[in-house]
Amino acid sequence: MTEFRPGGFQMIPPVIKNLIIVNVLVFIAQQVFANNPYLNVDNTFALHDLHSVYFRPYQLVTHMFMHGGWDHLFFNMFALWMFGSILENVWGGKRFLTYYMICGLGAAVLYLGVLYYENAQLLHAFSILSPDQQQQIADGVNARVNEATLGASGAIFGCLAAFGYLFPNSLIYLYFFVPIKAKWFVLLYAGMEFYLGVRNSAGDNVAHWAHLGGALVGIILVIYWNRNNRRNFY
Numbered sequence: 001m002t003e004f005r006p007g008g009f010q011m012i013p014p015v016i017k018n019l020i021i022v023n024v025l026v027f028i029a030q031q032v033f034a035n036n037p038y039l040n041v042d043n044t045f046a047l048h049d050l051h052s053v054y055f056r057p058y059q060l061v062t063h064m065f066m067h068g069g070w071d072h073l074f075f076n077m078f079a080l081w082m083f084g085s086i087l088e089n090v091w092g093g094k095r096f097l098t099y100y101m102i103c104g105l106g107a108a109v110l111y112l113g114v115l116y117y118e119n120a121q122l123l124h125a126f127s128i129l130s131p132d133q134q135q136q137i138a139d140g141v142n143a144r145v146n147e148a149t150l151g152a153s154g155a156i157f158g159c160l161a162a163f164g165y166l167f168p169n170s171l172i173y174l175y176f177f178v179p180i181k182a183k184w185f186v187l188l189y190a191g192m193e194f195y196l197g198v199r200n201s202a203g204d205n206v207a208h209w210a211h212l213g214g215a216l217v218g219i220i221l222v223i224y225w226n227r228n229n230r231r232n233f234y
Helices: 014-032 041-045 059-065 070-091 093-127 131-145 153-166 182-199 208-225
Strands: 171-174 178-181
Touching (some): 014 059, 014 070, 014 093, 041 059, 059 093, 070 093, 070 153, 093 131, 093 153, 153 182, 153 208, 171 182, 178 182, 182 208
Antiparallel strands (some): 171 178
């Protein structure tokens, strides 16, 4: 069994280092402006449904550098370092950054498509209610349509998909003790995200379809890049 060991590679290559720095600085800015009466950071820079009055095209990029809490930031940056560092060492900084941004954009586009479909149904059901009924649930409908989505998870799931494709037999240690091959880890994780996305449980505020979108775009892109080098697996 082959296990990838990045001997001699940079532990924190430059693009990964700068992405982590930018994400941390943006999160600090989120905290600083959290109660600013003139600038609602989430409404302005987080990703919103196309039906929302807050939607702006630039949010497809800006939402990737925002996070909902220190734990959200930490686990995303840890996963970015864990999987992204190897990819950047193999591909180089320019290709990795291109890949990262494309995965993040792909995740946002797929998620917007799912949101548009779900909220279009919600708004249609709302429109055929009587004015009194609309008044009773208007706040809930507006909250749903104007809900903010933020985080680098879509792009990071793209990194995970690429790692599983390029290094399928590498071992990942769940909870630092349980070994599992990367290919099975990626497939199980993707399957779980698909199940949770379809289930769409009340109170689940995780953007499962964004995760799947990043992984899907990532695997398509890495297969395309690797089409003439089919033996390049570790």
